[in-house]
Amino acid sequence: xxxxxxxxxxxxxxxxxxxxxxxxxxxxxxxxxxxxxxxxxxxxxxxxxxxxxxxxxxxxxxxxxxxxxxxxxxxxxxxxxxxxxxxxxxxxxxxxxxxxxxxxxxxxxxxxxxxxxxxxxxxxxxxxxxxxxxxxxxxxxxxxxxxxxxxxxxxxxxxxxxxxxxxxxxxxxxxxxxxxxxxxxxxxxxxxxxxxxxxxxxxxxxxxxxxxxxxxxxxxxxxxxxxxxxxxxxxxxxxxxxxxxxxxxxxxxxxxxxxxxxxxxxxxxxxxxxxxxxxxxxxxxxxxxxxxxxxxxxxxxxxxxxxxxxxxxxxxxxxxxxxxxxxxxxxxxxxxxxxxxxxxxxxxxxxxxxxxxxxxxxxxxxxxxxxxxxxxxxxxxxxxxxxxxxxxxxxxxxxxxxxxxxxxxxxxxxxxxxxxxxxxxxxxxxxxxxxxxxxxxxxxxxxxxxxxxxxxxxxxxxxxxxxxxxxxxxxxxxxxxxxxxxxxxxxxxxxxxxxxxxxxxxxxxxxxxxxxxxxxxxxxxxxxxxxxxxxxxxxxxxxxxxxxxxxx
Numbered sequence: 243x244x245x246x247x248x249x250x251x252x253x254x255x256x257x258x259x260x261x262x263x264x265x266x267x268x269x270x271x272x273x274x275x276x277x278x279x280x281x282x283x284x285x286x287x288x289x290x291x292x293x294x295x296x297x298x299x300x301x302x303x304x305x306x307x308x309x310x311x312x313x314x315x316x317x318x319x320x321x322x323x324x325x326x327x328x329x330x331x332x333x334x335x336x337x338x339x340x341x342x343x344x345x346x347x348x349x350x351x352x353x354x355x356x357x358x359x360x361x362x363x364x365x366x367x368x369x370x371x372x373x374x375x376x377x378x379x380x381x382x383x384x385x386x387x388x389x390x391x392x393x394x395x396x397x398x399x400x401x402x403x404x405x406x407x408x409x410x411x412x413x414x415x416x417x418x419x420x421x422x423x424x425x426x427x428x429x430x431x432x433x434x435x436x437x438x439x440x441x442x443x444x445x446x447x448x449x450x451x452x453x454x455x456x457x458x459x460x461x462x463x464x465x466x467x468x469x470x471x472x473x474x475x476x477x478x479x480x481x482x483x484x485x486x487x488x489x490x491x492x493x494x495x496x497x498x499x500x501x502x503x504x505x506x507x508x509x510x511x512x513x514x515x516x517x518x519x520x521x522x523x524x525x526x527x528x529x530x531x532x533x534x535x536x537x538x539x540x541x542x543x544x545x546x547x548x549x550x551x552x553x554x555x556x557x558x559x560x561x562x563x564x565x566x567x568x569x570x571x572x573x574x575x576x577x578x579x580x581x582x583x584x585x586x587x588x589x590x591x592x593x594x595x596x597x598x599x600x601x602x603x604x605x606x607x608x609x610x611x612x613x614x615x616x617x618x619x620x621x622x623x624x625x626x627x628x629x630x631x632x633x634x635x636x637x638x639x640x641x642x643x644x645x646x647x648x649x650x651x652x653x654x655x656x657x658x659x660x661x662x663x664x665x666x667x668x669x670x671x672x673x674x675x676x677x678x679x680x681x682x683x684x685x686x687x688x689x690x691x692x693x694x695x696x697x698x699x700x701x702x703x704x705x706x707x708x709x710x711x712x713x714x715x716x717x718x719x720x721x722x723x724x725x726x727x728x729x730x731x732x733x734x735x736x737x738x739x740x741x742x743x744x745x746x747x748x749x750x751x752x753x754x755x756x757x758x759x760x761x762x763x764x765x766x767x768x769x770x771x772x773x774x775x776x777x778x779x780x781x782x783x784x785x786x787x788x789x790x791x792x793x794x
Contacts, residue, residue, distance in 0.1 A: 243379045243408070246276035247458040247479040249471045251447035253515050254288030255300075261286060261307040267478060268311070268320050268341075274480045277379040279320040282445040282454075283352075283388050283414035284336060286311075286324040289445060290414070290452070295366040301325045301334045312341040319347075319378045321385070323412050325367075326351060333368045338385055338412055340376055350374040352387035353397050360416060360452060360774070360782040363389075373397030375406050381483075382406045384438075388413040391442075392428060394435055408439040408483060415444050417455040417504050418777045422494055426459065426467060434465035439483045446476055448511030451774045451782055453504045460489065467491065474503045498686035501679070501775055502537075508773035509671050510541040513644060522643035524634050524664070525549035525569060525576070527561030529705065531648040532568050532696045533680050534671050536687050538646060544573040550637065551578045552630045554585060556708050564700050571695045577637075584629045589622070623709035627663025635666055644668045647770055652677035652722055654769060654780060655729050656755065657762030658715070665769055673772025674779040676729065677705070677722040720751050728755045734778040739794035756794050763788045 248267040252260045264281060271279035283289055287304040294300045308324050319342040326337035326349050335351035351370025355363035373396055374385045384401025391398055391411050398409050415425065425442070433440040439462060446456035453474075460469035460481045469481035469489030481489040495503060513521065521538045525531045538547045549572075551565040569576035638645045647667035649659045651674050659665050672680060684696050705715040705722070719725055728747055731737040732755065737745075742752045766780050767788065778784055 243278065243381050243483050244274070244276045245278045245280060245408075245441055245460070245481055245483060246271035246274055247441060247443040247460070247469075247471065247481075248279055248281045249444060249446050249456045249458045249475075249477045249479060250282065250285060251476050251511070252282070252285045252288050252445065253447075254291045254449055255294060257287060257304050257307050260288060261311055264320075264322055265311050265314055268315055268318070270478055271320070271480075272316075272318050274478065276480060277318050278383065278410070279318055280410050280412055280441055280443040281320065281322045282443055283323040283412045284325065285412075285414075285445065286322060288449070289323070290360075290362075290449065291325075292362075292366070295325055295334060298327075301327050308339045308341075309346060312339070312346045313344050315341045316344060318342070319376070321410055321412055323387070323414075328368055333366060335370060336363060336367045336387060337370075338387060340385075348374065348376065350385040350387070352390060354389040354392075356389045359778070361389075373400040373404070375401050375404050381408060384409045386411045388415060391432060391440075394432055398432070398436065402436045402438055406438060408441060409433075409436070411440065411442045413442055413444045414454060416452045417775070419497070419501055419504075419775055422455065422457045422473065422500075425457075429459065429461060430465035430467070433461040433463065437463045439463060441481075443479075446474060446507075448508035448515070448773070450512070451508075451771050451779065453508040453773060453775070455500075455504060457492075457494070470494075473500065474507045498682055499690075501675075502683050502686060504775050505537050505671060505675070505683075505773055506541040509537055509646075509669070512669055512771075512773075513542060516644075518642075518644040519546065520641065520643045521547045522634055522637055522641075522645045523547060523549050524630055524645075524648060525551050525565045526648075526708070527551070527557075527563070527565035527568070527700065528703075528708075529680055529684060529696075529700055530650050530653075530672065530677075532564075532700055533675075533684050533687075534646050534648045535568055535572060535574065536684065536695060537671050539572040539574055540687075547572070547574040548637075548641075548643065549574050549576045550634060551576065552581050552633060553578070554580070554626055554708070555582050556626075556710055556713070558708060560699055560703065561708060564697050567697050568695070568700075571693075579633055581626065581629050581633070585626060588625050588629070592625075619710065623707075624660045624663060626709050627660035627707075628666075631660075631663040631666030638668070646671050647673075647772075649673065649769075650675050650677050650680050651776070651780075652726055652729060654766060655733055655762070656719065656725070656758035657765050658719060659765065659769075661765060661768060665765070667770055670770045670772030673769065674775050676726045676776075678726045720755070724748075724751060725755060728752055729759070732756060732759060733780075733784065734776055736778075753794075760790065760793060763790070 384406030645667035
């Protein structure tokens with residue numbers, strides 16, 4: 243039997259557009275001689291469509307579209323992910339429509355509904371109640387959807403007992419760093435346990451914070467991969483079962499290349515699917531804004547990127563020169579708008595007020611005791627960031643740009659960012675990228691280019707916000723190597739204070755970092771969405787109360 247895995251990039255809510263793509267790819271599969279075409283999970287309505295699944299007219303629209311697609315199916319069987327209506331006052335099913343001979347022949351509903359990490363499927367769907375097999379080309383095929391095959395047992399085990407020789411697994415499995423290897427290990431073990439072929443067809447593309455990496459797979463009964471699609475690209479992966487000849491085996495990307503590709507795809511799809519034409523990046527000459535500028539130019543083309551440098555009297559000559567060099571190396575437009583005069587205007591307007599030490603609001607640059615006011619110099623530093631944020635948003639309003647913020651995960655974790663300043667913007671491309679990884683990604687991109695798109699001076703310079711003379715990030719934070727190790731333990735693995743100290747992390751530093759992370763939740767709630775590349779990102783993955791007195 244020849245199968246075709248249609249690894250497509252669907253758009254949430256674009257039912258007509260998705261339907262047209264699905265119909266076109268069914269035709270492609272037919273021309274390739276496929277008897278069975280497998281499409282990703284919920285590819286017709288888009289995934290995850292969140293509360294759209296709760297709108298009956300949305301679910302009904304995707305059902306009608308499925309029937310229209312089915313009317314054009316002839317000569318093969320197509321498995322298409324859709325939201326199946328369940329009747330009045332009931333949730334729909336996360337389902338596969340089995341399309342053949344001009345009609346929807348049957349429907350399988352996902353049995354295992356994940357409700358952890360980024361998944362909220364029990365909010366939106368009712369689980370199915372029984373396994374299902376179909377016959378294609380004289381062979382029995384078991385139907386599953388994504389989570390159904392992440393553990394052994396029903397439905398796949400039951401379907402194998404009923405004679406299934408192939409388990410089809412349409413999926414919407416979101417990316418995080420290293421996810422592809424994890425999936426191959428899990429599915430390889432499952433396939434060996436059942437002694438059947440296995441076909442995993444994954445979504446590809448960006449959807450708000452999530453990126454789907456594709457990398458669809460076909461396994462033989464020994465658990466060996468006999469076909470693998472590319473990562474982060476649409477592809478029709480065609481494979482014979484049993485294999486008559488070696489199938490296409492796309493090589494997985496290396497670690498930093500994989501993360502960089504995920505970020506570029508997530509950014510590109512956020513821009514394109516939301517109709518933005520141009521990107522604005524506040525380019526300081528530092529490492530974070532350099533990475534964001536690189537990603538923007540690679541994702542969209544340098545002609546769609548404008549870099550804005552806004553030097554203050556505290557900006558070093560080196561960083562100013564580096565900002566100009568980066569923009570020139572990328573071929574992006576550069577606009578320079580000094581802010582010294584604006585700073586003087588704010589100083590005049592706020593003269594006297596910034597010297598007062600009576601109780602007031604917390605300073606936004608660093609988390610601190612909310613009962614104490616910030617120091618006057620800290621308030622003045624925040625004014626600089628807010629001037630820059632105001633200028634970027636003014637340019638956005640004038641020219642229709644999407645402004646990309648440049649803060650990384652390390653800074654966002656501990657509140658080392660300014661509300662309405664460097665946090666102002668529409669999308670946070672490196673929101674889930676730790677500071678130490680920022681450096682590695684820039685080195686990777688320079689290596690791919692074979693030249694210094696980002697000058698070595700940017701990589702070698704000690705990190706600084708340059709909001710006052712001689713300022714360094716280490717004045718307020720532990721070294722990033724130490725900070726990122728603690729953040730990975732506390733934020734991503736949910737380890738407590740004692741476990742971290744037992745692992746050799748300094749107690750005083752652990753206590754400081756926990757305090758900063760916990761007191762910065764209110765800032766993170768006001769940050770723009772950003773691309774998820776770790777197993778636990780802020781937002782969909784990690785949801786904690788702002789008002790919270792538990793520590794550690």
